[in-house]
Amino acid sequence: MDEIRVWKWMKKEEENKVFLCQTLLHHYSPSIDKDVLLLTASIEGIKYEFQEKLLGGAALDATGVPLPEDTLSVAKQSDAVLLGAIGGYKWDKNEKHLKPETGLLQLRAGLKVFANLRPATVFPQLVDASTLKREVAEGVDLMVVRELTGGIYFGKPRGFGTNENGEETGYNTEIYAAHEIDRIARFAFEVARKRRGKLCSVDKANMLEASMFWRKRVLAFAQEYPDVELSHMYVDNAAMQLIRNPKQFDTIVTNNIFGDILSDEASMITGSIGMLPSASLGDSGPGLFEPIHGSAPDIAGQDKANPFATVLSAAMLLRYGLGEDKAAERIEKAVMDTLNRGFRTADIYSSGTKLVGCKQLGEEILKSVESPVPAGAV
């Protein structure tokens, strides 16, 4: 690849109180995931052009819309898109079309990234940071494949109304067309095939028509993938099984809203939502890479946020977005080195480790990117 363009939304300094990820990252000049990505690219000899554009609250404040045309257009022309989290108290009461979250959904739809990969891996160094017992959490390595551009977040009709009793209502529609299920099902079978060959499709087919249809379409792919063991589970049971025995799962495929919820749940097995990166991919065009967490406004400005999820998203960008596996490994190894050297933010701290803020953790990750610690040296 001769030229690599990476685009990232970056918040402005004055919004630090609102956007934690960017607050914590912004202590660091200008953000940890960007610094790690660009340093790694330079060391690995990857040529790049890096542009920054606004999305979400920063875009609303600057332009009046959550996804400016210029942002979408540059994102579409890029090879990969690195994204911080959006949202904040300041815009919570905005009308729907003027919410930061709407900008994010428009970007995902605009880039047609229908498959969202959310790996939940328990690093050996963090087993004791999990809220689950060691024997339950240790060795968990599962992948949530979440459908990202359909379902209830996009379905119509939606809105506010009045029912036959004159009472106010709010409504959304869970709807999937056949092609939307088929493409995510195929994607998930392929993912499962490259992993441990087990695919669990999560739905609510005992009650919802959209789920009954989902299950029927997923099932139709089973004969094409005889090497993949397909199972089905209702989402309420899946939420319980993830806590009871998460090691039973290899790859989970599910709709947009169930995947959103289950991946937040799965993140806690690993110690923190601050550990989970994600990759959103389509049939063609750039992938979108972002942590699974939001802007964490409750700890904004406190230098407390865990940067690993965003840094690992940069690694996913290199691997799945640009095919730069060696560079991705450099970042993943730097994360492991940093953990091995004992550095932890508060959310993953356990006794005997070193409690640091986001800024220092970022500096430690950068040191490890630059000079990987030889195996056995810590």
Ligand SMILES: NC(=O)C1=CN([C@@H]2O[C@H](COP(=O)(O)OP(=O)(O)OC[C@H]3O[C@@H](n4cnc5c(N)ncnc54)[C@H](O)[C@@H]3O)[C@@H](O)[C@H]2O)C=CC1
């Ligand atoms: N993809 C995105 O950009 C997302 C944006 N949001 C937006 O973020 C805002 C906050 O939403 P919440 O429901 O509070 O979800 P959230 O994921 O921002 O935070 C949930 C909890 O996890 C903690 N947390 C999140 N990331 C962390 C990190 N890196 N290190 C340590 N702790 C971390 C927070 O402090 C909070 O207690 C809202 O405006 C929401 O719409 C929420 C989810 C995803």
Ligand SMILES: CC(C)CC(=O)C(=O)O
């Ligand atoms: C705006 C939300 C739908 C985003 C979210 O929670 C997510 O994608 O994880």
Ligand SMILES: [Mg+2]
């Ligand atoms: Mg979410």
